[in-house]
Amino acid sequence: MPGFSVDTKLFRELGELLVGRESTALVELIKNAYDADATEVTILGEGIAKPNGRIIVTDNGVGMTKTEFTEGFLRIAGRSKLGADRRSPWFQRRYTGEKGVGRLAAHKLARVVKIISRRWNGKDRDPVGGFPADEIIDAAINWDKIEALDTINEIETSDAISLNSDSSLGRSSGTTLTLSPLRKQWTERDREQFVDEVATLTPPEVVVGPLRSTVTAAPPLFDKLNVRDELRPGGFQVSYAGDLTLSESELPAEAESASWIIEIDCDKDKRRLRISVLPTRKTQAEFTNAESFVLNRKLEETDPSVGFQARLFQMSNGQWPKRYQGVRVYFEGFRVLPYGDTRDDWLQLDRDYRSRGHTELGRLRKRTGWDLPVGNDKEMLAIQGNTAFFGAVLITRSGADELEMLVNREGFIPGKQFDFITETVRLAIDLQVRLRYAATSEVKQARQITRDRQQRAAQRAASGQAPTAYNLRELHEVARQSLNNARLAISTGRAEDAEAEFVQLEENLLSAVELGDEVISEATMFRVVASLGLEHAAFIHEVRSLSLSAQTLSDALESIARGVADETVAKRLRAIAADARQLRERLRRNAIYLADVTGIEGRRRRSRQALRERVERVLGFFENAIKRRSAVVDIDIPANLQTPPLFPAELVAILSNLLSNAIKFMGDKGRIRIASETGNGSFRLRIENTGDKVDPQNSDRWFEPFRSTTTSIDEALGQGMGLGLTITRSLVDEYGGTIRFVLPSAGYATAIEVEFPRT
Structure with a gap:
């Protein structure tokens, strides 16, 4: 048959x-x-x-x-x-x-x-x-x-x-x-x-394990997430060896690297959905008005019967390592491809990031009856792509019994359960976007007001006057005028006008106090530096004297060499004379550099300065350290590019602090790139180096006083006090500018960028 x-x-x-x-x-x-x-x-x-x-x-x-x-x-x-x-x-x-x-x-x-x-x-x-x-x-x-x-x-x-x-x-x-x-x-x-x-075949422990109390102030939804459905816990570990050994993980070991933490618990049996959005302690320290939010709702009758858990970490000003970027889906503890792959956009985050505009988030606007935080017509501008998120959506067979894999084992067959999971995860992310925008917009606005104030002062102040000093004098003058007006109003019986003048006087005095507090808070720190600066200034005379002595020694050796009959001895004397001349030249350059920093002319009046010339002069001071490291320094600055009006000593201090850091941490045979450009009303200076990395997301701490990372004393650069970046930020803030670590170009490990208003 x-x-x-x-x-x-x-x-x-x-x-x-x-x-x-x-x-x-x-x-x-x-x-x-x-x-x-x-x-x-x-x-x-x-x-x-x-x-x-x-x-x-x-x-x-x-x-x-x-x-x-x-x-x-x-x-x-x-x-x-x-x-x-x-x-x-x-x-x-x-x-x-x-x-x-x-x-x-x-x-x-x-x-x-x-x-x-x-x-x-x-x-x-x-x-x-x-x-x-x-x-x-x-x-x-x-x-x-x-x-x-x-x-x-x-x-x-x-x-x-x-x-x-x-x-x-x-x-x-x-x-x-x-x-x-x-x-x-x-x-x-x-x-x-x-x-x-x-690398993410099973969910990383940092995602599914307990969060330390140092991560968030408010308690998370979960102690530990439910990864897989097993009645007798046994654990499961996969190791790779030989040619398939995994390289050391780039994943930050601590959840403190995140800015916000999103958690979702959809309980199938209780038909209840909980979403928690928490700012980390780091975010709350930067934005004191950052608030957490917990949604706790009964599922609708029309919602499918499905259960899952999720935890996502969001990074505000940076990207997670490429290997871990994106939100991944796990079924019974194993990753389901392609969700979370580099080119996969299953949550449509990249799509919305590219098309973001001035509007309220649509998913949240549709849920007006849910008692959600109030939206804003600009909040969609805060949407980020997949690179800003790292996390896991955990599904079990008992929680989603209708899910079926595609025949090639990559992805689920479309259906109501997975559509609900997708929509819920994206809803939670949109809640985080709303809360983040609400927390940061007010602070950013305040910072912008401060920058605008300093920029106006820099434009109006006399060439020999610091912008902050101008602001204080201006507030004093306005307050004095308000007081005179109030006296006049009282003398003529205009009580309401007098009261209005006193209100204005109080506001100006408060502004003066705030501005004074900013200056006073730096005073103690700067007194230490100032005392060193006085010694520095006195040392210039010693350096110049040593330079002249080196020249005298060189001339004497040359004279003796001319009278010596033995050519071998004469040649040796001339070589020593050449070393003395080189020493004299190095001392001369250093004296010029020190004079730029501490001399009276360096802080007498503000002026536009040729940036490339100043950079080359400062690099001359570090020439020996650069040579000892066999380093390469690329200067990508037009010869005719000038800075905004600054005191010469301020510019030299900024360049010295940034370049000394780059030289310290670039490593042997390292590279440094110094570039600058103008455009859109701003002047930008960027310094990049190889060697040690600085994560832009966690870089604010390096601007705090006494945060030195140098533990050994360098022959040419010394040991850091931890004040260089603090002083540099203070100098940049004075003119309403910004300084921040940014993502470096290809081939470099760290980049720092300074931006001044062009005027």
């Missing part, structure tokens, strides 16, 4: 269809180990860039018997894991693989797979030694031999599959898969892509 026959090419076709990429294939093998109650899995790569490379997957699960291997592992699309609530034998885990196609992952990776599996004997598991075993199987599948046959009916009588079994006493159970030779030689790019994809 006629029937179907199946060509062996089916394995190749199914493998390509059901297992999209190498990382997906390994994930399927890791899931098999998880379903087998393993707590540890190791992925070892050996010679993967060579023709006979191999990957070895080892776990400590319950293993397989001969029967389980033939009826389970060798049966494509088997039913062993199907059922209403099928779970693993010991930890009672919900099975992650339900289509019986995981073994095709072995076909995707290699031409031959060898299996050694020791089967658990059913006795209690030892917490240290694992499951005791009583049977071992040794099997191999040669995919090339299988595909050389015509139909799968011929496999049983061929030698394409081998299987032997024996007793195994005194050993722990577990399975080892050896995949070799690999179907392709892995390039470095293949390896890097694999590492990027599996």
Whole structure:
């Protein structure tokens, strides 16, 4: 009677269809180990860039018997894991693989797979030694031999599959898969892509673990998130070794790197949704009016029955490391591709970031009955893309029983449950955008008012007057005028006018007090620096005297050399004279530099100055330190570019502080780039260096007094006091400018940018 026959090419076709990429294939093998109650899995790569490379997957699960291997592992699309609530034998885990196609992952990776599996004997598991075993199987599948046959009916009588079994006493159970030779030689790019994809195969502990009390002032929703559905907790760890060893993680070890923390708890049984948006302590220190918000609502009857949890970290002025950017989705503790990939925008954050405009967030506007924080018609300007978020959405089979994977194991089939999850996560992010905009807009407005005040003062003050001194004098004059007006109003019986003048007088006095407090708060710190400056100024005379002495010594040595008959001695004397001349030149340059900083002319009047010339003069002071480090300094400043009106001593101090830091931390054979440009009414100076990194997101602390990072004394640069950046910011603030660490250009580790108003 006629029937179907199946060509062996089916394995190749199914493998390509059901297992999209190498990382997906390994994930399927890791899931098999998880379903087998393993707590540890190791992925070892050996010679993967060579023709006979191999990957070895080892776990400590319950293993397989001969029967389980033939009826389970060798049966494509088997039913062993199907059922209403099928779970693993010991930890009672919900099975992650339900289509019986995981073994095709072995076909995707290699031409031959060898299996050694020791089967658990059913006795209690030892917490240290694992499951005791009583049977071992040794099997191999040669995919090339299988595909050389015509139909799968011929496999049983061929030698394409081998299987032997024996007793195994005194050993722990577990399975080892050896995949070799690999179907392709892995390039470095293949390896890097694999590492990027599996680095977040399971959710990082920083996301799902308890948050320290140092992160947020308000309590979070969760102590620890529910990662997977297992009735007996056992833990699950994946390690990578050999050629597949993961490089040291770029992920910040502390949640304090975040600006805001978003948490979601959707309880399927209670039909309740909770969303928490919390500012971190760092954000509250910068924006004292930053507020937290917790939404607690009963789900609507029309909402699907679904449960999940999520925790997201948001970064306001920076990006998370590339490997961890984006919001990832985890199903039973394993990442579901492609959600959160670099080019994946499943939450439409990148789309909205590109098209943001002056409007209120639409999702929140539609929920006017939810008692949400008040919106603003400019809040959408604060939307950020995927790079500003790092986090996990955790789904279990019991929480979302209708979710089904696509056939290639990458993504879920569209449906009501996943649509609800997507919309809820995005709603939570929009709440964070609203709260962040409300917290920062007021502070930014106040800072802008201060900058505008200083800019106006810089334009109006005399060339020999500091902008802050001008502001204080102006407030004094306005207050004096208000007092005279009040006296006149009282003398003529106009009580209301007098009261109005007194109100104005009080406001001006308060402004003067605030401005005075800003100056006084720096006074103690600057007295220390001023005392050093006096010694510095006196030292200039010593330097000049030493310079003249070096020149006299050089001339004397040259004179003696001319009278010496022995040419060898004369040559040596002339060499010493040359060293003395070089010493004299270095002392002369340093004296000029010190005079620029401490001399009377340097602080007598403000003027526009040739920036490149000033930079080169300051670099001359650090010439010896630069040479000792074999460093390269690139100056990308037009010769005719002039600064805004500044005191020369101020400009030299700014350049000295920034360049000395760049030189200290660039490392040996490092590079420094100094660039400047004008445009849009501003003047910008940017200094970049190799070596040590500074995270722009966490850089504000380096502007605090006495925050020196220098622990050793440099021969040329000395040991930092921790005041350089503090003083520099004060000088920049004086003119209504800004100074901040920014993301560096390619090839550099750190960048700092100073911006002044052009006028």
